[in-house]
Structures are given as structure tokens and as C-alpha cells.
Amino acid sequence: MTTDYPRAMPTVFVLPFPAIDPVLVTVGPFAVRWYALAYIAGLLIGWWVVARMADTSPAPTGATAAATVDTAAEGPRRLTRALVDDFLLWATLGVILGGRIGYVAFYNPAHYATHPLEILAVWQGGMSFHGGLAGVIAAIVLFCRRKGLPIFALGDPIALVAPIGLFFGRIANFINGELYGRVSDVPWAMVFPRGGDMPRHPSQLYEAGLEGIVLFIVLLALVRFARARERPGLLTGAFIAGYGVARVVAEMFREPDPQLGFLAFGTTMGQVLSLPLIVAGLWLVARACRTAPR
Numbered sequence: 001m002t003t004d005y006p007r008a009m010p011t012v013f014v015l016p017f018p019a020i021d022p023v024l025v026t027v028g029p030f031a032v033r034w035y036a037l038a039y040i041a042g043l044l045i046g047w048w049v050v051a052r053m054a055d056t057s058p059a060p061t062g063a064t065a066a067a068t069v070d071t072a073a074e075g076p077r078r079l080t081r082a083l084v085d086d087f088l089l090w091a092t093l094g095v096i097l098g099g100r101i102g103y104v105a106f107y108n109p110a111h112y113a114t115h116p117l118e119i120l121a122v123w124q125g126g127m128s129f130h131g132g133l134a135g136v137i138a139a140i141v142l143f144c145r146r147k148g149l150p151i152f153a154l155g156d157p158i159a160l161v162a163p164i165g166l167f168f169g170r171i172a173n174f175i176n177g178e179l180y181g182r183v184s185d186v187p188w189a190m191v192f193p194r195g196g197d198m199p200r201h202p203s204q205l206y207e208a209g210l211e212g213i214v215l216f217i218v219l220l221a222l223v224r225f226a227r228a229r230e231r232p233g234l235l236t237g238a239f240i241a242g243y244g245v246a247r248v249v250a251e252m253f254r255e256p257d258p259q260l261g262f263l264a265f266g267t268t269m270g271q272v273l274s275l276p277l278i279v280a281g282l283w284l285v286a287r288a289c290r291t292a293p294r
Contacts, residue, residue, distance in 0.1 A: 014199045017190045020175045035125075038172035039095070042165025047088050049164070050157040053229075054079040079153045087143055087154065094139035095132045095165075096122065102131010106269060107257055125178065129166070129247075130273040133240075152232035159239035160219050166243075167212025174204035181206070181253045195255070203254035210246035218242055230293035233284045241281025244274040 023031045103126040104112045104119055112119050140158065144151045173179045180192040181201025189199030219235055219242075222228040228235050248271050256268045263272060 015188055015190045017177065017192055019193075022176045034175045035172040038168035039165070042168045043088065043092055043095070045164050046091075046158070046161035047084065049161045050079075051081050051084045053157045053160075054081045054084050077148075077150065077153075079149065079157065083147060083149065083154070086147075087139075090139040090143050091136060091158070094135035094137075096135075098135015098138070099127035099129070099132035102128030102134060106130065106273065108259055111259070125176075129169075129243075130270075130277075133277075150232065152236060156229065156232065156235040159236045160216075160223070162239055162243075163212045163216035163219065167208050167216075170204050170208035170212060174202065174208070179204055179207075180255055182255050184253075200255065201253040203250060206253055207246070207250045210250055211243055215239065215242045215246060227293045231288040231291055233291075234288035237281045237284025237286075237288060239281070240277045241285060244277035244281060247271070247274040248278075 020034070022035065023033050024037065025032045100119065100122055106128055108126070118124070136158065137155075140155050141151060143149070144154055177193045177195075180190075180195045181203030183198045184201045185199065186201065188202065190202050191197060191199050219228075219238060222234060222238055226234065228238070251268045251270045251274075254268070254270070256262055260269050262268060
């Protein structure tokens with residue numbers, strides 16, 4: 001389905017796009033890109049925060065402590081710094097493999113069916129958050145089963161720090177001039193190098209604000225005021241539902257992928273993939289709220 005956009009009204013308030021080189025530094029044949037640094041920063045900062053949470057997590061007491069002793073042979077019942085350190089590699093693989101496979105499957109399957117070797121060319125771009133989320137969820141489930149750890153003991157801290165990685169990722173999208181917004185005449189519209197000569201919404205910054213800053217503040221508020229760390233699944237559900245809502249809203253300003261365009265009823269692939277997240281997240285939140293804090 002194709003849609004003809006109305007041409008934006010001329011405006012003197014069009015902001016120049018900051019021409020930042022996507023490559024931070026080149027050493028011989030190797031190039032260090034802002035996009036790669038965004039992934040590294042998100043993973044390392046998230047690892048540090050989760051490790052601090054593990055250090056401050058309360059030790060089991062009373063009946064819970066007895067259960068811990070009884071199940072000691074099966075594995076730990078709470079998160080420890082050593083487990084966080086072990087999971088970092090699992091999270092990295094989940095993000096990269098899941099993100100790439102998701103992009104191939106959801107956004108450009110026809111192209112990669114005829115050019116399968118390009119699937120390995122991750123440096124050319126093409127990552128899907130929804131695929132990365134699926135990859136991290138799979139990594140969490142497999143890791144927890146292997147270590148005998150309750151899934152939300154790891155899943156909730158990961159959900160809390162996920163907006164940090166999203167924020168850096170969207171800033172990297174902006175630096176690359178990719179995933180730009182639809183044509184607009186708002187005063188802060190920009191002309192992107194890859195987006196033609198019409199001013200557009202800087203939708204990457206909208207997503208950085210919604211998926212990164214706003215969602216992180218909401219999750220922190222749940223920790224502070226709703227005792228979220230004592231309600232397994234609450235942070236996970238809130239993150240999943242919150243991201244789904246933020247993505248649906250942001251997609252209203254973002255240019256859809258050219259190979260897909262608009263889908264049924266004017267929706268985009270990002271919105272279609274986010275709707276199940278909202279439903280699943282709200283179910284987890286309701287389930288966690290029915291559980292007494294512990």
C-alpha cells in the first residue's frame with residue numbers, strides 16, 4: 001500500500017541536521033562507529049546497574065531462607081553479582097542475534113531470501129528491537145533454567161535497565177541519519193541527508209525520549225512507590241507494555257520502512273509488532289499486582 005504525503009509548507013525554522021560522522025575513529029582497516037558504541041554503552045551500563053541491584057538485594061529470611069537451603073542443590077534463589085557477570089555474554093548474544101534475525105524476518109525477508117549471505121553483514125545496519133527483545137527473553141529463560149534462578153529475579157532488573165540501551169540506540173540512529181520521521185512543518189523539523197529535501201520529524205529523538213527517558217522514569221517510580229522489586233514480574237510487564245505504547249505513539253511520526261510502507265488501516269510494522277507487547281505486558285502487571293509484596 002502506498003501513501004502520497006502532502007508537501008510540507010515552507011518554514012524558516014527548519015533546523016540543520018548536525019553532520020556528525022557515524023564513524024568515531026578509524027584505526028587501519030577497523031572503524032569504530034557510534035552505533036557500535038551505543039550497544040556497548042547500553043550493555044555495560046546495564047550490567048553495572050544490575051550488578052549493584054544484586055549487591056543490595058535482600059537475603060532470604062524465614063521460610064524463604066529454609067526453602068533456599070532445601071533447594072541449594074538446584075541453584076541460587078536470588079540474583080548475585082557472579083550470575084550478573086555470567087549473564088552479560090548471554091545478553092549480548094541475545095540482543096545481536098535476536099535483533100538481526102528479527103529484522104530479517106519482519107522487515108525484509110524477500111531481500112534476504114535472495115541474498116542470504118548479507119544476513120551476516122550486521123555492520124551494514126538492520127536490527128529489530130522486537131527481535132532483540134525475543135532474543136533477550138530467550139537468553140533469560142535459558143540462563144535461569146540452567147542456574148536454577150527464578151525468571152523474574154533476573155528479568156525484572158534487566159527490564160529496569162533496558163531503557164538505557166534504548167536511549168543510546170536511538171541517539172545512534174539520529175547520528176546515522178536513519179529511521180527519520182515523516183514530512184512535517186513543525187519548527188524543529190530537519191532535512192535528513194537520506195530523507196530528500198523536505199523537512200521531517202526527528203523521530204529518533206522522540207523515541208529516545210519516550211522509550212528511553214520517560215520509560216526509565218516510570219520504572220524507577222514503580223520501584224520507589226509500588227515496591228516493584230517485591231512483586232515479581234511487575235517491572236517486566238511495565239517495561240514491555242510501556243515500550244509498546246511508546247513505540248505505537250512514535251510510529252505516528254516515523255517514516256515507515258520503504259520496502260514495507262503502510263500496512264492495513266495505515267499502521268506500520270512497528271505498531272503491529274508492539275500491540276501484542278502491550279497486551280502481554282498488561283497481563284504481567286495485573287498478575288504481579290495480585291501478588292502480595294514479598
